[in-house]
Amino acid sequence: MKNLEKCILCSSSMEDIFEYHDYIYSRCLVCSLVSTYPIPDEKAIIAHYKERNSGGNYELYQDYKDKYSNVYKGYADQINKYLIKFSNPNLSGKKILDIGCLTGDFLEIMDERGAIPYGVELQKEAVEIANKKFPGRIFQADIFSNDFPNMTFDIISVLGVIEHVVDPDKLLQRSYELLNPGGLIILQTPDSSSFLAKLMGKYWFCYEPIEHIHLFSKNSINLVLENLFLKNIVVKQHWKTLPINYIFLQLKNFGTEFYNFFKPLENIFKKIELSVPFYIGEMLIIAKKPD
Numbered sequence: 001m002k003n004l005e006k007c008i009l010c011s012s013s014m015e016d017i018f019e020y021h022d023y024i025y026s027r028c029l030v031c032s033l034v035s036t037y038p039i040p041d042e043k044a045i046i047a048h049y050k051e052r053n054s055g056g057n058y059e060l061y062q063d064y065k066d067k068y069s070n071v072y073k074g075y076a077d078q079i080n081k082y083l084i085k086f087s088n089p090n091l092s093g094k095k096i097l098d099i100g101c102l103t104g105d106f107l108e109i110m111d112e113r114g115a116i117p118y119g120v121e122l123q124k125e126a127v128e129i130a131n132k133k134f135p136g137r138i139f140q141a142d143i144f145s146n147d148f149p150n151m152t153f154d155i156i157s158v159l160g161v162i163e164h165v166v167d168p169d170k171l172l173q174r175s176y177e178l179l180n181p182g183g184l185i186i187l188q189t190p191d192s193s194s195f196l197a198k199l200m201g202k203y204w205f206c207y208e209p210i211e212h213i214h215l216f217s218k219n220s221i222n223l224v225l226e227n228l229f230l231k232n233i234v235v236k237q238h239w240k241t242l243p244i245n246y247i248f249l250q251l252k253n254f255g256t257e258f259y260n261f262f263k264p265l266e267n268i269f270k271k272i273e274l275s276v277p278f279y280i281g282e283m284l285i286i287a288k289k290p291d
Contacts, residue, residue: 004024004026004035004036004037004039007028007030007031007033007035008033008035008167008168008169008214009028009031009033009169009220009223009224010028010030010031010033010220010223012028012029012030012031013028013029014026014027014028014029014035015027015029017034017202018201018202019202020202020207020209021209022209023036023037023038023209024036024037025037025202025207027192028220031217031219031220031223032192032193032217032219032220033192033214033215033216033217033220034192034214034215034217035213035214035215036209036212036213036214039166039213040166040209040210040213044210045210048210048211068105068242068246069105069109070240070241070275071240071241071242072105072106072108072109073109074240074241075106075109075157075159075186075188075284076106076109076110076113078186078284078286079091079155079184079186079286080113082184082232082234082286083184086232086288087182087184087288090114091110091113091114091115092114092115093114093115093116094114094115094116094154094155095115095116095118095151095152095153095154095155096110096115096116096117096118096153096154096155096156096157097118097119097120097151097153097155097156097157097178098110098117098118098119098120098156098157098159099119099120099143099156099157099158099161099171099175100120100121100122100158100159100160100161101119101120101121101126101130101138102121102123102126102130103126103129103130103133104117104119104129104130104133104134104138106157106159107119107130107133107134108133110155111134115154115155117134117137118134118137118138118139118151118153119134119137119138119139120138120139120140120141120142120143120148121138121139121140122140122141122142124140127139127140143171143174143175143178144170144174151178152178152179152180152183153178153179153180153183154179154180154182154183154184155183155184155185155186156175156178156179156183156184156185156186157185157186157187158171158172158175158185158186158187158188159186159187159188160188160189161189162187162189162214162216163189163190163206163212163213163214163215163216164211164212164213165213165214166213168214168216168224169224172185172224172225172228173228176228176230176289179289180289181289181290181291182288182289182290182291183288183289184286184287184288184289185225185230185286185287185288185289186284186285186286187221187284187285187286188238188282188283188284188285189215189216189221189282189283189285190206190212190215190216190280190281190282190283191215191216191217191218191237191281191282191283192206192215192216192217193217193218193219194237194281194282194283195281196279196280196281197215197281203255203257204280204281205251205255205280205281206280206281206282216283218235218283221235221283221285222235225285225287229289229290230287230288230289230290231287231288231289231290232286232287232288233285233286233287234285234286234287235283235284235285236283236284236285237279237282237283237284238279238282238283238284239277239278239279240277240278240279240282241275241276241277241278242275242276242278243272243273243274243275244269244272244274244275244276245269245270245272245273248262248265248266248269
């Protein structure tokens, strides 16, 4: 099988690292971005998410979204800490755009803290739910289309999105264009250079063909943000506090080998209501557009 020969970020050579579920995984020799090959086409991506929406991790998220709110509060806390250190700490009146906002749950947290929420989402059902919370501020579109309004924002959040898209560099460039001077961009994405990713190899939870197309390292995410002239780039490990049963059920979608191993304990996990700090090798990044 032919591999991806050139890195989509820096055009350097790629080296194959393994084959998994009929896909080749290659790592850039310079910036360490990991990409899957073949790059899935639109038909494969649509079919994949149609299946996931009806019975995969998105349905699971809806079942546990009240518990997941702690994760969104954590994002908001990190934005506040960053503003205190590098900018005006007052969120009041700041317009935030959440790209891939689903049902607007993160925007609810930001609304409570004084920000003015906007969202963009492709799933029709999710848009309908989010628009009930923020009428007229949730757009069923992508940020490149004519359906997206001519607006700019003070904060743009791209949470668990860039690893899913065919051209993440293009998405980040467009996000930069939509930022006001002095605005912030917050990203959350798997870290292919994390210790856990190196330890687990191809069985790392975030290696999931079609779902995750490009996986950034700390080096590659810094490279793309520096190329956009963003400054005060902060990259840190992202821990989530999640219910034990939610973690177990997520293994159906990310880590099927581990799910099958632990499946005999399923009834025990269902009875455990405890939430625990959990880390699977993800990172949280915040950066600022120059004033």
